[in-house]
Amino acid sequence: MPKQEVTIHDSSLVSVPAGWEEKIAHFLLTRSPLGSLVRWVAGIKASVHAKLLASFLLVTALFMGMGVMSLQTITKMASQGQLLDEVHERVHWSQEIQHALALQMNFTAMALLLKNDSTVEHILRENNRFNNTLARLEKAAQPEEVQLIQRIRVAQQEALTTVADIANLVRDGRVDDAMRLQLSKEYPLSLQIEGLVNQLVQREREKMGQLRASVAAANKNTLVLMASSAAVLILLALLLGFVTSWSFILPVQEAHGFLGEVAKGNFAATINVPNRDEFGALADRMNQMSQELQRLYDSQHRNSQELQRLNDQLQQASKAKSNFLANMSHELRTPMNAILGFVEMALDEIYGEVPSHLKEPLTDIQTNGKHLLRLINDVLDLSKIEAGRMELVLAEYSVQDVVETVRSSLQSLALEKGLGFVAAAEDDIPLAFGDGRRIAQCLTNLVGNAVKFSKRGRVAVWVEQQGDNLVYRVSDTGIGIPKEELENIFAEFQQVDTAITREYSGTGLGLNITKKFVEMHGGRIWVESELGQGSTFSFSIPLRMNHGGVA
Amino acid sequence: MSGKTVLYVEDNEFNLKMVRQLLARTSYRLIEATDGELGVATALKEVPDLILMDIQLPKMSGLDATRRLRADPKTATVPIIVITSFALSGDDEKAKDAGATAYMAKPYSPRELLQMIRKLLPEQ
Numbered sequence: 179m180p181k182q183e184v185t186i187h188d189s190s191l192v193s194v195p196a197g198w199e200e201k202i203a204h205f206l207l208t209r210s211p212l213g214s215l216v217r218w219v220a221g222i223k224a225s226v227h228a229k230l231l232a233s234f235l236l237v238t239a240l241f242m243g244m245g246v247m248s249l250q251t252i253t254k255m256a257s258q259g260q261l262l263d264e265v266h267e268r269v270h271w272s273q274e275i276q277h278a279l280a281l282q283m284n285f286t287a288m289a290l291l292l293k294n295d296s297t298v299e300h301i302l303r304e305n306n307r308f309n310n311t312l313a314r315l316e317k318a319a320q321p322e323e324v325q326l327i328q329r330i331r332v333a334q335q336e337a338l339t340t341v342a343d344i345a346n347l348v349r350d351g352r353v354d355d356a357m358r359l360q361l362s363k364e365y366p367l368s369l370q371i372e373g374l375v376n377q378l379v380q381r382e383r384e385k386m387g388q389l390r391a392s393v394a395a396a397n398k399n400t401l402v403l404m405a406s407s408a409a410v411l412i413l414l415a416l417l418l419g420f421v422t423s424w425s426f427i428l429p430v431q432e433a434h435g436f437l438g439e440v441a442k443g444n445f446a447a448t449i450n451v452p453n454r455d456e457f458g459a460l461a462d463r464m465n466q467m468s469q470e471l472q473r474l475y476d477s478q479h480r481n482s483q484e485l486q487r488l489n490d491q492l493q494q495a496s497k498a499k500s501n502f503l504a505n506m507s508h509e510l511r512t513p514m515n516a517i518l519g520f521v522e523m524a525l526d527e528i529y530g531e532v533p534s535h536l537k538e539p540l541t542d543i544q545t546n547g548k549h550l551l552r553l554i555n556d557v558l559d560l561s562k563i564e565a566g567r568m569e570l571v572l573a574e575y576s577v578q579d580v581v582e583t584v585r586s587s588l589q590s591l592a593l594e595k596g597l598g599f600v601a602a603a604e605d606d607i608p609l610a611f612g613d614g615r616r617i618a619q620c621l622t623n624l625v626g627n628a629v630k631f632s633k634r635g636r637v638a639v640w641v642e643q644q645g646d647n648l649v650y651r652v653s654d655t656g657i658g659i660p661k662e663e664l665e666n667i668f669a670e671f672q673q674v675d676t677a678i679t680r681e682y683s684g685t686g687l688g689l690n691i692t693k694k695f696v697e698m699h700g701g702r703i704w705v706e707s708e709l710g711q712g713s714t715f716s717f718s719i720p721l722r723m724n725h726g727g728v729a
Numbered sequence: 730m731s732g733k734t735v736l737y738v739e740d741n742e743f744n745l746k747m748v749r750q751l752l753a754r755t756s757y758r759l760i761e762a763t764d765g766e767l768g769v770a771t772a773l774k775e776v777p778d779l780i781l782m783d784i785q786l787p788k789m790s791g792l793d794a795t796r797r798l799r800a801d802p803k804t805a806t807v808p809i810i811v812i813t814s815f816a817l818s819g820d821d822e823k824a825k826d827a828g829a830t831a832y833m834a835k836p837y838s839p840r841e842l843l844q845m846i847r848k849l850l851p852e853q
Contacts, residue, residue, distance in 0.1 A: 505785075507814050508784070508785045508814045508835070511814055511835045511836050512741045512744060512835070513741075513743070514836045515741075515744055515747075515835050515836035515837065516741065516743035516744050516746075516747055518836050518838070519744070519747045519751075519836065519837070519838070519839045520743075520747055522838055522839055522840060523747065523750065523751060523839050526839075526840060528750065528751065528754065528839075529750070551836060571821070571822070
């Protein structure tokens with residue numbers, strides 16, 4: 179795999195956005211200063227817990243500030259209401275003064291009309307009411323009104339004095355004088371007082387109007403201020419939430435992309451986040467992980483290359499071994515050819531008549547030479563099988579021919595040992611398909627063993643067709659095989675009890691080779707035996723092998 | 730006695746000697762070559778009546794030599810017996826493919842070899 183450096187830069191912090199919210203977030207992060215703010219927050223050296231706590235506390239503090247502001251506003255509005263009430267009260271009092279004045283005038287006129295002073299009591303009472311109210315008003319009055327009030331009081335004092343004079347005149351029966359005084363002095367005074375009181379009422383009314391307007395304006399301002407500060411606070415809270423959450427989301431997205439790269443096998447990928455919190459630590463760990471993975475990958479890659487190299491070497495060695503075997507096979511056969519050839523020619527008396535005492539040693543040379551050749555063939559066959567270079571030569575063959583080959587090569591040996599020998603096949607077996615020569619070799623091996631391990635009795639070969647299979651059977655009356663040895667009998671270089679077999683000699687290759695050839699034909703081999711009674715070796719192979727070979 | 734000529738291409742001196750002795754009592758005239766190239770050269774020069782070709786030879790393999798001889802009109806129809814190795818399955822096929830008339834597995838019986846020669850090239 180080509181090494182590929184993938185570093186995800188800050189500018190491409192956000193992976194491909196999916197939903198519209200993410201699109202907005204992506205836009206804000208890349209096109210506004212929010213991106214650098216987010217990176218700044220990420221870069222703060224504090225734990226995620228501390229950052230979250232801080233941002234929640236900040237939002238809480240902002241809303242608490244808003245609460246304090248509202249409380250202040252409510253208090254201010256309450257005090258303004260009180261002021262308004264006061265002004266209202268003053269207006270009320272001024273009206274009461276007007277009323278008292280009017281009554282005072284009225285009672286004075288009544289005294290004149292009734293020509294007695296019984297109404298003076300009423301006048302005094304109204305005068306008291308007037309004075310009391312005026313005093314209350316003066317107490318609550320603004321400095322500019324105090325002057326007006328004092329002017330009213332002075333006029334009232336004068337009016338009262340005049341009323342007292344009028345009352346005296348009435349009591350003295352000088353009603354005309356009283357009337358004159360009333361008209362000339364008391365009436366203008368009353369008018370003056372009325373004018374002043376009206377002025378006062380007017381002023382208080384104006385003040386009330388002003389106050390009302392200012393309260394309305396203040397209320398409107400407060401509303402605007404509250405609304406805008408609430409909006410600002412909400413925006414601030416949102417901003418805080420956005421910045422805080424994205425300072426966590428970005429490294430997670432980054433990690434997502436990074437892990438995707440790693441999962442794809444790009445161990446050279448690195449993750450780069452500005453965070454100096456748990457996410458930063460996590461990113462550091464991830465980088466360590468990918469480095470370690472890269473290191474493992476590299477070392478594994480090197481190892482596999484080394485293995486590949488070793489495998490190539492092994493294959494070359496194996497090929498060399500096979501070539502060596504092929505050469506050796508020929509090299510061994512060449513002298514064997516000469517040995518067996520010369521002996522045969524001598525026995526065929528090509529060199530002249532063979533003296534009778536030399537016939538036996540020549541025959542012995544021939545027998546042992548042939549035996550040696552068989553051993554050489556076995557070793558070479560097995561080597562080829564082990565190297566996986568043994569190939570069957572598939573063709574049609576006659577089972578009768580196979581049996582005949584075995585009979586011709588081993589019957590004489592059996593008869594020489596004084597053994598009975600029977601070899602036959604079912605009559606109607608059709609032509610078989612396989613490697614006839616190898617099958618003959620297998621059967622020869624089994625029969626050879628049977629003859630070798632039997633001292634008396636007989637060796638029998640029987641071939642029959644069972645469905646699509648051919649079953650070859652070789653039974654003997656030999657030494658038999660112990661039960662515990664039956665499993666191992668076909669294993670490589672395995673021979674039953676070395677002490678027994680030493681007497682019979684052999685390499686132990688024959689059964690193994692036979693098993694391999696049978697299996698190459700897609701068949702199986704088995705043995706039934708009883709110690710001292712003899713053995714029956716059987717193998718079953720398909721009558722006709724598939725051309726494509728057998729599993 | 731102008732017998733028919735048999736060329737034996739073989740590098741092993743004992744095998745050569747054996748066939749020489751085998752054919753000594755027959756009317757066949759034996760000529761010899763000890764490697765593949767020499768075998769081809771001798772065959773083209775002498776044009777024998779039959780060729781015994783060992784499969785494994787120095788300089789040029791018996792199969793290559795057989796192919797060369799089959800490609801040349803002078804020796805295209807001369808019977809060639811290729812001596813193969815029994816253990817190497819497929820040698821027989823290769824020998825046939827190369828143009829061998831017959832093949833004989835090594836080690837061969839001199840008796841059988843002589844029978845085969847007589848069959849392919851009667852002595853008269």
